[in-house]
Amino acid sequence: TNVFDNNSQSLVWGNNAVRGFTSFTNPIDVNITHRLSRVWKAQTSNYNITGNDDIVFNFTKGSLQSFINSGANYYLVMSTTSDFSANNYLIQLPTSFTNIDGTDYISTIYDVSSNLFSGIVSNGTFYFTVAGKGTGPGGVLGIFWNRADKEVTTSGSNVSKWTDQMFGIESTQVGINTNVPVLGSSTTLFNFNPYIDFTANTQSLGNEFVAPCEGFTSNVEQFFVTKDNAYSGRLFGLNYDLKFSATGGAKYDNNTFTDASYSTRNATPNGAVSSTAFSPTLSTALQNISHIALNTAATNSSYRFNGSTSTSTTNANYNYIGQGGFIYGANNQGGVQGDDAGITGQLAEHLIVGEALTPVKRRQVESYLAIKYGTTITDLTSDASYRDASGNATFTTDATYKYDIFGIAKEATAGIDQRISKSINNDAGNATNIITVSTDTNYTNMNLTHSDGLSDGQYLIFASNNGAVAFSGGSAITAADGTVFSATEVLATRWKVQDKGAVGCVNMRFNNAAFTAVTGSTKYYMIVADDAAFTQNVTYKEVPRDASSNIDVTVNFGDNTNGSATTGNYFTIARKNLGITASNVTSVYTGVNTIGTSPNWKPTQPNTYLEINSNEKGVIVTRVADVTVTTIATPIEGMMVFDLSDNKFKVYTGTSWRTLGLSEGVSATFCN
Numbered sequence: 089t090n091v092f093d094n095n096s097q098s099l100v101w102g103n104n105a106v107r108g109f110t111s112f113t114n115p116i117d118v119n120i121t122h123r124l125s126r127v128w129k130a131q132t133s134n135y136n137i138t139g140n141d142d143i144v145f146n147f148t149k150g151s152l153q154s155f156i157n158s159g160a161n162y163y164l165v166m167s168t169t170s171d172f173s174a175n176n177y178l179i180q181l182p183t184s185f186t187n188i189d190g191t192d193y194i195s196t197i198y199d200v201s202s203n204l205f206s207g208i209v210s211n212g213t214f215y216f217t218v219a220g221k222g223t224g225p226g227g228v229l230g231i232f233w234n235r236a237d238k239e240v241t242t243s244g245s246n247v248s249k250w251t252d253q254m255f256g257i258e259s260t261q262v263g264i265n266t267n268v269p270v271l272g273s274s275t276t277l278f279n280f281n282p283y284i285d286f287t288a289n290t291q292s293l294g295n296e297f298v299a300p301c302e303g304f305t306s307n308v309e310q311f312f313v314t315k316d317n318a319y320s321g322r323l324f325g326l327n328y329d330l331k332f333s334a335t336g337g338a339k340y341d342n343n344t345f346t347d348a349s350y351s352t353r354n355a356t357p358n359g360a361v362s363s364t365a366f367s368p369t370l371s372t373a374l375q376n377i378s379h380i381a382l383n384t385a386a387t388n389s390s391y392r393f394n395g396s397t398s399t400s401t402t403n404a405n406y407n408y409i410g411q412g413g414f415i416y417g418a419n420n421q422g423g424v425q426g427d428d429a430g431i432t433g434q435l436a437e438h439l440i441v442g443e444a445l446t447p448v449k450r451r452q453v454e455s456y457l458a459i460k461y462g463t464t465i466t467d468l469t470s471d472a473s474y475r476d477a478s479g480n481a482t483f484t485t486d487a488t489y490k491y492d493i494f495g496i497a498k499e500a501t502a503g504i505d506q507r508i509s510k511s512i513n514n515d516a517g518n519a520t521n522i523i524t525v526s527t528d529t530n531y532t533n534m535n536l537t538h539s540d541g542l543s544d545g546q547y548l549i550f551a552s553n554n555g556a557v558a559f560s561g562g563s564a565i566t567a568a569d570g571t572v573f574s575a576t577e578v579l580a581t582r583w584k585v586q587d588k589g590a591v592g593c594v595n596m597r598f599n600n601a602a603f604t605a606v607t608g609s610t611k612y613y614m615i616v617a618d619d620a621a622f623t624q625n626v627t628y629k630e631v632p633r634d635a636s637s638n639i640d641v642t643v644n645f646g647d648n649t650n651g652s653a654t655t656g657n658y659f660t661i662a663r664k665n666l667g668i669t670a671s672n673v674t675s676v677y678t679g680v681n682t683i684g685t686s687p688n689w690k691p692t693q694p695n696t697y698l699e700i701n702s703n704e705k706g707v708i709v710t711r712v713a714d715v716t717v718t719t720i721a722t723p724i725e726g727m728m729v730f731d732l733s734d735n736k737f738k739v740y741t742g743t744s745w746r747t748l749g750l751s752e753g754v755s756a757t758f759c760n
Contacts, residue, residue: 150256
């Protein structure tokens with residue numbers, strides 16, 4: 089029903105076919121960081137700019153996925169300049185979308201007659217694109233990002249579609265091969281995150297008609313998070329081009345990730361193959377973060393394992409970047425006519441960036457993946473820090489605390505929302521991965537089922553000292569109240585924690601066979617200090633142990649916004665008999681009652697020596713001008729006064745007067 093107002097009108101457009109993002113800001117919204125590198129050029133001819141010929145802009149939802157994931161507003165940008173350096177007009181795009189024949193579209197209408205944008209004239213040229221707050225793994229904007237915790241469509245447990253989170257490329261059934269992987273949900277494999285589970289080497293998933301690396305011919309870097317059960321077969325491969333120029337065994341054989349190596353071919357459809365062997369090899373027991381970087385100009389490919397230093401191979405002319413479609417798993421099924429069987433294993437995440445990453449950007453991606461999957465980064469020498477989406481440190485290791493690193497975090501632009509976490513102990517140290525931290529009191533369910541208790545930009549990261557999980561081999565700790573926990577009462581394992589963004593109270597569960605049942609007055613205690621030597625602000629709290637050797641506690645660690653190596657909290661577990669005994673009181677002595685008339689009233693509460701009962705009266709304890717200068721002859725432990733110099737209750741510990749409660753604005757270390 090929509091027609092032009094007049095005859096001989098036209099509006100024609102085309103784009104530059106560039107995938108990626110370009111830095112862009114606009115004062116209309118300070119959250120805007122990037123625009124699409126893809127730019128559309130539009131030309132009008134005899135266009136009626138004063139009539140009813142509005143322009144409707146339709147974008148596929150997938151093409152804007154990076155902006156959508158940020159949660160911030162995103163905009164249609166029109167300009168008279170192709171680089172959007174001047175004369176820009178922005179229209180906020182809606183968050184709702186319309187599904188047409190299975191594809192979701194986001195649409196907006198520009199009223200041409202409003203003349204709000206001067207660039208649309210009867211006969212002329214204008215440009216348009218979309219801008220917003222870009223999101224990517226670790227804040228790095230790539231060209232392809234498949235993650236099993238986002239937009240996986242299943243039929244039963246079978247994966248029918250997996251949608252990339254950068255530009256919406258869909259991985260579906262390949263050819264006529266109905267053998268597809270399943271969506272896995274074991275909480276122990278990928279740190280409470282789901283994964284794509286290839287249960288047979290005949291299974292496949294992919295897209296033969298869209299090239300994720302199209303146009304990127306110089307540098308491509310890929311990250312895979314996998315666990316290979318059988319070390320047999322191929323996980324991923326790109327085709328030579330979208331014309332299906334490669335034939336036979338060379339199909340989907342460019343830039344190939346196998347069970348033991350990364351392979352590339354030269355710049356011919358059926359070119360010779362060169363491989364970079366994985367060293368160290370992938371683990372079959374734990375998840376692996378593999379990073380492959382391809383540089384065609386330097387004819388070099390490199391491999392990193394769990395953030396290790398680079399293992400590089402010069403491949404002469406064998407560094408062509410595939411410009412075709414892709415397949416996960418088998419490429420010899422469903423009429424594809426490749427010659428490679430798939431793997432029996434799991435894939436939790438796969439991402440591609442179309443640039444040579446700087447060391448800081450690479451660490452941002454590694455930090456995102458390491459925190460999400462409970463993996464300790466191997467190379468903490470060239471960069472000792474885990475980093476957020478801006479490249480700032482969220483946790484800084486040192487010579488002692490660099491083992492079993494894990495944590496919870498939320499940052500939209502980094503793509504992370506990890507609400508429960510436990511280290512996988514991949515650092516060859518002692519198995520100090522005995523802590524699970526959670527935003528709620530559930531320690532077993534999948535990640536995104538937990539309470540959304542973190543705010544954007546908050547990180548809470550832990551590392552151990554690699555001490556033995558035993559009550560021996562450590563050193564004594566003296567608490568602020570003078571209580572001494574001897575070396576045989578304190579766990580040799582100690583942890584460092586850094587809080588970025590004032591996370592607040594979190595729930596922690598310690599679980600280990602070393603936490604045996606205790607009897608009598610011996611109890612378990614969590615000890616927290618402000619320094620690694622456990623000499624500053626040392627506090628402790630009794631923590632219960634259950635029949636399964638679990639110790640649960642809720643803690644609020646000190647805020648450490650800058651991620652400095654010298655700040656944070658340190659903690660451990662101790663068990664000790666503090667000599668505290670108790671017995672039931674079987675009689676009552678006296679009471680004070682102002683309710684009714686009961687002159688001979690005695691306490692009514694059981695096991696009570698003294699009870700004060702009133703609806704309108706209070707209790708006043710001894711008030712002193714300044715307890716630090718007031719002479720109280722031989723105070724004894726437990727004596728309490730109210731200090732008028734700072735208006736605080738204080739109790740004598742046996743060695744000093746300790747303030748009860750907390751000043752306003754100060755949070756307790758132990759929340760419960």
